[in-house]
Amino acid sequence: MLEENYIELLNISREIREKILIMHAKSNESHLGSSLSIVDILTVLYFQILNINPIDPYEENRDRFILSKGHAASALYAVLAKRGFFEEKLLDTFAEDGGRISVHPERFSVPGVEASTGSLGHGLSIGVGIALTAKKDKKTFKTYVLMSDGECEEGSIWEAAILASRFKLDNLVGIIDKNKWQAYERTDKIQNLSLLKSKWESFGWSCREVNGHNLQELIQVFRGIPFEVGKPSLIIADTIKGKGVPEIEDKMEWHYKSPKIDELEKFIKSLRKSV
Amino acid sequence: MRKAFVKKLEELVSKNQNIYLLTGDLGFSVFDHFKEKFPDNYINMGLSEANMIGVAAGMAMSGKQVFVYSIIPFITFRCLEQIRNDICLQNLPVKIIGVGEGLSYGTSGPTHHSIEDIGVMSSLPNLVVISPGDPIEVEKITEQSLGLDSPCYIRLGKSGEPSVNSHEVELRIGKGNIIKEGKDIAILSTGNMLSTAIKVSNALEYEGIDSTVVSLHTIKPLDEVLLKDLSAHKQHIFVLEEHVASCGLCSRIAFYYLQENIKVNLTCIGLPDNFVTLVGSQEFLRETYGIDVRSIKDRIVSTIRR
Numbered sequence: 222m223l224e225e226n227y228i229e230l231l232n233i234s235r236e237i238r239e240k241i242l243i244m245h246a247k248s249n250e251s252h253l254g255s256s257l258s259i260v261d262i263l264t265v266l267y268f269q270i271l272n273i274n275p276i277d278p279y280e281e282n283r284d285r286f287i288l289s290k291g292h293a294a295s296a297l298y299a300v301l302a303k304r305g306f307f308e309e310k311l312l313d314t315f316a317e318d319g320g321r322i323s324v325h326p327e328r329f330s331v332p333g334v335e336a337s338t339g340s341l342g343h344g345l346s347i348g349v350g351i352a353l354t355a356k357k358d359k360k361t362f363k364t365y366v367l368m369s370d371g372e373c374e375e376g377s378i379w380e381a382a383i384l385a386s387r388f389k390l391d392n393l394v395g396i397i398d399k400n401k402w403q404a405y406e407r408t409d410k411i412q413n414l415s416l417l418k419s420k421w422e423s424f425g426w427s428c429r430e431v432n433g434h435n436l437q438e439l440i441q442v443f444r445g446i447p448f449e450v451g452k453p454s455l456i457i458a459d460t461i462k463g464k465g466v467p468e469i470e471d472k473m474e475w476h477y478k479s480p481k482i483d484e485l486e487k488f489i490k491s492l493r494k495s496v
Numbered sequence: 497m498r499k500a501f502v503k504k505l506e507e508l509v510s511k512n513q514n515i516y517l518l519t520g521d522l523g524f525s526v527f528d529h530f531k532e533k534f535p536d537n538y539i540n541m542g543l544s545e546a547n548m549i550g551v552a553a554g555m556a557m558s559g560k561q562v563f564v565y566s567i568i569p570f571i572t573f574r575c576l577e578q579i580r581n582d583i584c585l586q587n588l589p590v591k592i593i594g595v596g597e598g599l600s601y602g603t604s605g606p607t608h609h610s611i612e613d614i615g616v617m618s619s620l621p622n623l624v625v626i627s628p629g630d631p632i633e634v635e636k637i638t639e640q641s642l643g644l645d646s647p648c649y650i651r652l653g654k655s656g657e658p659s660v661n662s663h664e665v666e667l668r669i670g671k672g673n674i675i676k677e678g679k680d681i682a683i684l685s686t687g688n689m690l691s692t693a694i695k696v697s698n699a700l701e702y703e704g705i706d707s708t709v710v711s712l713h714t715i716k717p718l719d720e721v722l723l724k725d726l727s728a729h730k731q732h733i734f735v736l737e738e739h740v741a742s743c744g745l746c747s748r749i750a751f752y753y754l755q756e757n758i759k760v761n762l763t764c765i766g767l768p769d770n771f772v773t774l775v776g777s778q779e780f781l782r783e784t785y786g787i788d789v790r791s792i793k794d795r796i797v798s799t800i801r802r
Binding site for chain 1: 586
């Protein structure tokens with residue numbers, strides 16, 4: 222990638238993080254850390270990888286993106302707005318009384334939100350249904366589903382994983398945001414995270430591990446999909462919860478807290494310094 | 497009823513290849529012909545009901561007409577949140593087909609009984625809840641379900657339910673099917689209680705009681721026009737269901753009359769709020785719980801002559 226394009230992409234991801242900080246400070250809503258950890262993944266997807274058109278958001282052959290970890294919807298809204306799906310000023314109404322965008326995303330609440338999520342373990346099955354239909358209809362678009370590492374404790378994920386492999390859905394891409402925190406514990410204390418890749422592989426998926434904050438690496442790995450013909454692809458993205466603001470990074474409390482208005486300036490300064 | 501469903505589905509798929517049937521690894525001798533004839537439209541999803549509902553949602557998002565099929569507790573309670581979030585919240589017109597309503601799987605025991613599903617499924621916004629009364633209603637409702645804009649849940653008997661209606665019957669989802677009209681009382685039945693309702697009505701004739709019989713196949717939305725009409729006739733209304741009465745059709749009817757401030761004499765004839773752990777056939781269990789023809793007839797007679 223050209224140096225200038227890379228810098229532009231970096232700027233976009235920083236701007237999105239700023240927006241997210243402001244949205245959470247203003248609304249006093251939770252899951253800030255979960256949103257910040259997926260910003261680079263979303264930036265790469267929405268600005269480099271997905272075949273989408275903000276002017277025609279429901280075009281039949283568009284790539285589908287499902288945010289299965291729906292609690293990080295602030296990041297999705299910020300990216301969609303930045304990509305031109307709707308006006309950025311709508312972000313100011315995040316979780317506001319009578320507003321359109323809630324903490325967990327609603328299908329069609331704003332253009333670009335493909336599925337209502339918020340309860341974990343739902344998105345992959347929906348993605349399998351879409352990818353399976355695409356195969357039946359001989360459509361060439363891809364379906365991307367972003368999950369969290371903790372989410373892999375939901376049994377329905379593995380039901381979907383079995384089916385995706387059985388139907389050779391190489392048009393389906395699972396992404397795991399491995400930020401190593403779940404709501405109330407280190408993920409590794411609840412499940413053995415070192416087995417994550419081998420679990421997916423044993424379910425018939427082709428897996429790659431990637432630094433989930435390295436834009437170049439992310440682009441490269443996404444461009445290699447499908448990793449194997451006839452197999453669904455899984456990307457385990459190693460991330461840091463709260464990435465971008467050192468005061469927030471890798472701390473469980475930022476699953477719950479939101480910046481106070483007077484902290485906001487400090488956090489934005491830290492962000493500009495660190496990214 | 498399930499044979500009627502499969503037969504109708506075959507006919508529909510032969511005209512419209514956009515229809516899919518997803519099953520939870522069951523249907524020996526029921527789907528044999530279907531899956532041979534339409535291998536592309538039949539998918540055995542394996543034992544993964546939660547995933548099956550999510551996949552159906554994804555397929556419906558992509559414009560497919562999807563029927564999901566399993567035994568009632570597995571296709572309702574097991575995957576309730578998927579039904580709620582993936583199908584009902586997103587208002588996708590998936591058709592959820594449950595087999596084994598009420599005590600159809602009598603001897604299989606309480607894990608297989610379906611006596612609370614009306615209550616649970618009727619609580620979900622956007623979902624149309626239907627319990628057809630006989631194989632002919634099953635056929636007509638299956639066909640009409642393709643025209644619904646919202647999801648539906650259709651609960652079927654297992655097998656052997658007699659046909660009560662003629663093939664010419666005019667039937668609409670959401671409208672009670674009036675089987676006969678009488679001047680003294682009204683019997684509203686849902687699902688597999690229909691043939692019992694008719695036998696009760698015949699037995700009441702010998703007692704000099706002339707009854708209206710309605711197959712109220714659509715539990716949600718309720719046919720409020722019909723209910724209002726019935727209340728205007730000032731007849732005592734008896735509701736028959738092989739389901740826990742406190743969370744089934746009758747309780748929904750009672751709620752409607754209460755909300756509308758309509759005074760009626762209403763008697764719920766169904767099952768108590770218990771698991772049925774007694775071992776036995778559907779017929780045996782109905783007799784035990786007083787929802788067989790004779791018990792219902794006696795109860796109606798004693799109620800109105802009290």
